[in-house]
Amino acid sequence: MKLLLIEDVAPLAALTRSALEAEGFTVDLAASVDQALALLVVVQPDVIVLDLGLPDGDGLDLLNRLRIGGNTVPVLVVTARAGLNDRIRGLDRGADDYIIKPAAPAEIAARCRALLRRQGGLLGQRIQLGNLTFETVSRHVLVSGTFFSLARREIDVLEILLRKQGQTVPRRMIEDAIYSMDEAPGPNALEASISRLRRQLAEASAGVEIHTIRGIGYLIAEAGRS
Amino acid sequence: MSLSTASIPAVSRSLVTMLIRRLLLAGGLLTLANVVFVTAYYSSDPENLRREKVSHQIDRLAAALSLDEDGKINFNPPARLAGTFTRHPDAYAFRIEDEQGNLLWQANPGLVAADRWSVANAPDVWSSEVRTDGRSVLVGSRRVALKDKTVRVAFAATGDPSNLLLFVYFDELFVHVVVALLPFALCLMIVIVMTVRRSLRSLVVAAETARQAGPRHDFDGLPTDGLPSEVLSLVEAINDALRRLSGALEAERAFTAEAAHALRTPLAVLSARIERLSQGPDFEAVKADIAALSRLVNQLLSAAQADTLVVDPQSQFDLSVMAEEVVAAMAPLAIREGLSLALESSGSVIVRGDVDAVAHALRNLVENALRYSPAGAEVLVRVNAKGVLAVEDQGPGIPQHLRMLVTKRFWRANSSDLGGTGLGLSIVERIAQAHGASLTIGDRNGGGTVMAIGLQVLRPNPRKERARPAR
Numbered sequence: 001m002k003l004l005l006i007e008d009v010a011p012l013a014a015l016t017r018s019a020l021e022a023e024g025f026t027v028d029l030a031a032s033v034d035q036a037l038a039l040l041v042v043v044q045p046d047v048i049v050l051d052l053g054l055p056d057g058d059g060l061d062l063l064n065r066l067r068i069g070g071n072t073v074p075v076l077v078v079t080a081r082a083g084l085n086d087r088i089r090g091l092d093r094g095a096d097d098y099i100i101k102p103a104a105p106a107e108i109a110a111r112c113r114a115l116l117r118r119q120g121g122l123l124g125q126r127i128q129l130g131n132l133t134f135e136t137v138s139r140h141v142l143v144s145g146t147f148f149s150l151a152r153r154e155i156d157v158l159e160i161l162l163r164k165q166g167q168t169v170p171r172r173m174i175e176d177a178i179y180s181m182d183e184a185p186g187p188n189a190l191e192a193s194i195s196r197l198r199r200q201l202a203e204a205s206a207g208v209e210i211h212t213i214r215g216i217g218y219l220i221a222e223a224g225r226s
Numbered sequence: 227m228s229l230s231t232a233s234i235p236a237v238s239r240s241l242v243t244m245l246i247r248r249l250l251l252a253g254g255l256l257t258l259a260n261v262v263f264v265t266a267y268y269s270s271d272p273e274n275l276r277r278e279k280v281s282h283q284i285d286r287l288a289a290a291l292s293l294d295e296d297g298k299i300n301f302n303p304p305a306r307l308a309g310t311f312t313r314h315p316d317a318y319a320f321r322i323e324d325e326q327g328n329l330l331w332q333a334n335p336g337l338v339a340a341d342r343w344s345v346a347n348a349p350d351v352w353s354s355e356v357r358t359d360g361r362s363v364l365v366g367s368r369r370v371a372l373k374d375k376t377v378r379v380a381f382a383a384t385g386d387p388s389n390l391l392l393f394v395y396f397d398e399l400f401v402h403v404v405v406a407l408l409p410f411a412l413c414l415m416i417v418i419v420m421t422v423r424r425s426l427r428s429l430v431v432a433a434e435t436a437r438q439a440g441p442r443h444d445f446d447g448l449p450t451d452g453l454p455s456e457v458l459s460l461v462e463a464i465n466d467a468l469r470r471l472s473g474a475l476e477a478e479r480a481f482t483a484e485a486a487h488a489l490r491t492p493l494a495v496l497s498a499r500i501e502r503l504s505q506g507p508d509f510e511a512v513k514a515d516i517a518a519l520s521r522l523v524n525q526l527l528s529a530a531q532a533d534t535l536v537v538d539p540q541s542q543f544d545l546s547v548m549a550e551e552v553v554a555a556m557a558p559l560a561i562r563e564g565l566s567l568a569l570e571s572s573g574s575v576i577v578r579g580d581v582d583a584v585a586h587a588l589r590n591l592v593e594n595a596l597r598y599s600p601a602g603a604e605v606l607v608r609v610n611a612k613g614v615l616a617v618e619d620q621g622p623g624i625p626q627h628l629r630m631l632v633t634k635r636f637w638r639a640n641s642s643d644l645g646g647t648g649l650g651l652s653i654v655e656r657i658a659q660a661h662g663a664s665l666t667i668g669d670r671n672g673g674g675t676v677m678a679i680g681l682q683v684l685r686p687n688p689r690k691e692r693a694r695p696a697r
Binding site for chain 2: 009011012015016018019080084100101102103104105106166167168170211212213214215216217219221
């Protein structure tokens with residue numbers, strides 16, 4: 001997993017780099033907009049961690065240039081400016097996620113992995129949560145290495161939840177993903193699928209839990225923790 | 227700085243109305259003064275007044291005379307005039323003679339002896355007091371020309387039972403007040419009203435500009451074109467004060483942003499360094515301390531930003547979409563604490579306000595609700611079509627006497643409480659105020675607290691379809 005870390009504060013860059021390397025990332029470091037642009041010519045990172053305050057320019061402008069140039073690499077914005085107003089601006093300008101300084105490197109690593117688990121992402125092939133493994137190509141579900149079978153619709157729901165594990169997935173997003181245009185799902189169709197999925201996961205002793213965020217959607221997490 | 231609202235009257239009257247009212251009052255008083263003056267002036271000279279009375283009656287008698295085509299003189303006194311003589315035969319008399327002194331018409335000749343009439347026989351206006359039968363009689367006569375003929379009209383009076391003197395007063399008042407003053411006063415009033423309106427127009431324009439100028443807009447001050455010099459210096463002074471104020475506000479905003487960067491970076495370094503230390507009982511404690519410190523720094527900066535928050539009057543957002551986003555983002559935190567978070571929304575509702583600031587307020591309300599929730603409880607965020615954003619918890623509730631305190635800075639229910647900075651609700655309150663709202667704290671049915679902010683709705687439920695969910 002190649003990661004480009006764009007951070008101008010030297011000690012922070014060094015510490016974050018070594019922590020991310022310990023989490024299994026290969027880290028390239030850029031301390032300015034110029035350095036980042038130069039590096040991006042020769043390296044194609046799988047994910048970029050971008051600090052917004054850079055000595056030679058605004059991180060958001062760099063992000064803008066990347067997106068205009070057609071670069072769709074996932075970008076996690078780290079911002080020290082976020083108070084009341086910087087959040088939406090960053091996400092609107094093409095950031096995939098944002099995190100407010102000071103952020104623990106473990107949290108940065110977790111966010112990066114979440115970005116890489118997205119559809120077509122680097123970690124999209126095989127998704128792990130607790131003792132549950134999901135093979136996206138064969139669409140096999142394994143609990144502690146043992147295959148167990150689920151109906152197609154339940155697999156669809158499980159996949160979308162697992163790709164965003166630990167995050168709330170709005171029910172609209174799930175419905176849009178699993179029902180085609182002409183399939184009009186009944187008002188309780190998704191609830192029924194979730195309820196079957198929960199029962200079958202429990203029967204298979206999968207150490208995961210699907211939480212309901214009433215009025216919003218669902219969230220899958222390892223049982224006993226988020 | 228704070229403006230004292232007490233100095234601003236609840237209902238302010240228009241300057242134009244005020245000026246017109248005062249001018250009308252002044253006009254009324256002047257007219258009254260004039261009446262008093264005229265009355266006093268004529269009363270001060272009774273002799274003249276009596277002469278005026280005689281002259282007035284002679285005028286009335288003369289007006290009744292006319293000359294027909296044959297050169298014959300006719301006398302047709304109106305009923306009122308004739309009545310004066312028939313009703314008071316011992317008070318009034320008249321005598322009209324031709325040029326040769328032949329009697330033409332007369333009334334009550336007994337009042338004055340026949341020879342006494344000649345006392346008043348002067349070329350022009352003349353009047354005199356004569357004594358007849360022990361009474362003082364006022365006699366006057368005048369030569370009146372009727373084309374080529376001349377007649378002499380004489381009038382005599384003793385006492386004044388018909389109050390003829392009053393007519394003299396009225397006559398004088400009419401001439402000196404109504405005829406001379408009123409048209410002039412009316413014209414002056416109209417001119418003054420128009421002048422006042424025109425002169426104040428530039429002030430109205432300036433006020434309108436000030437009202438429309440949003441605090442976030444590039445404000446070049448109030449327009450000074452066409453302002454009278456007295457108002458101009460006031461407007462310039464205000465513009466100057468506004469520029470200094472906006473400069474100070476800008477400096478504070480900039481300082482806040484700089485401080486954010488300056489404080490967060492070393493904290494980030496510290497946080498990253500700690501991760502490299504060997505695990506142990508102290509490690510977790512230090513990590514928690516750093517987390518608390520980071521939170522305090524974040525809240526301090528948010529508080530500083532909330533203090534200088536000015537909501538662009540043009541800004542608007544979908545409250546329901548914003549709430550979905552915040553609830554979705556905070557749900558993992560709730561789950562980690564063994565609690566649940568839910569949203570009840572009546573659908574899309576467009577409100578006026580700063581979406582980031584309100585989202586920040588909602589995050590603070592949810593964090594606060596989660597902190598005081600018992601294990602397994604649900605924190606519910608509600609959005610209704612009236613633009614009310616509410617957060618309900620199932621915690622212990624807030625006693626009435628503490629409700630005023632919870633929005634005070636650094637106030638905490640329990641000073642040994644971990645995690646809370648004591649700033650959250652004060653930030654929420656400030657953000658609500660910047661939106662012209664306030665944070666209301668109430669009891670939840672079945673125990674717990676409801677905290678709510680009412681925002682101004684621009685368009686409730688513009689579309690029937692559900693709001694787009696958060697990413």
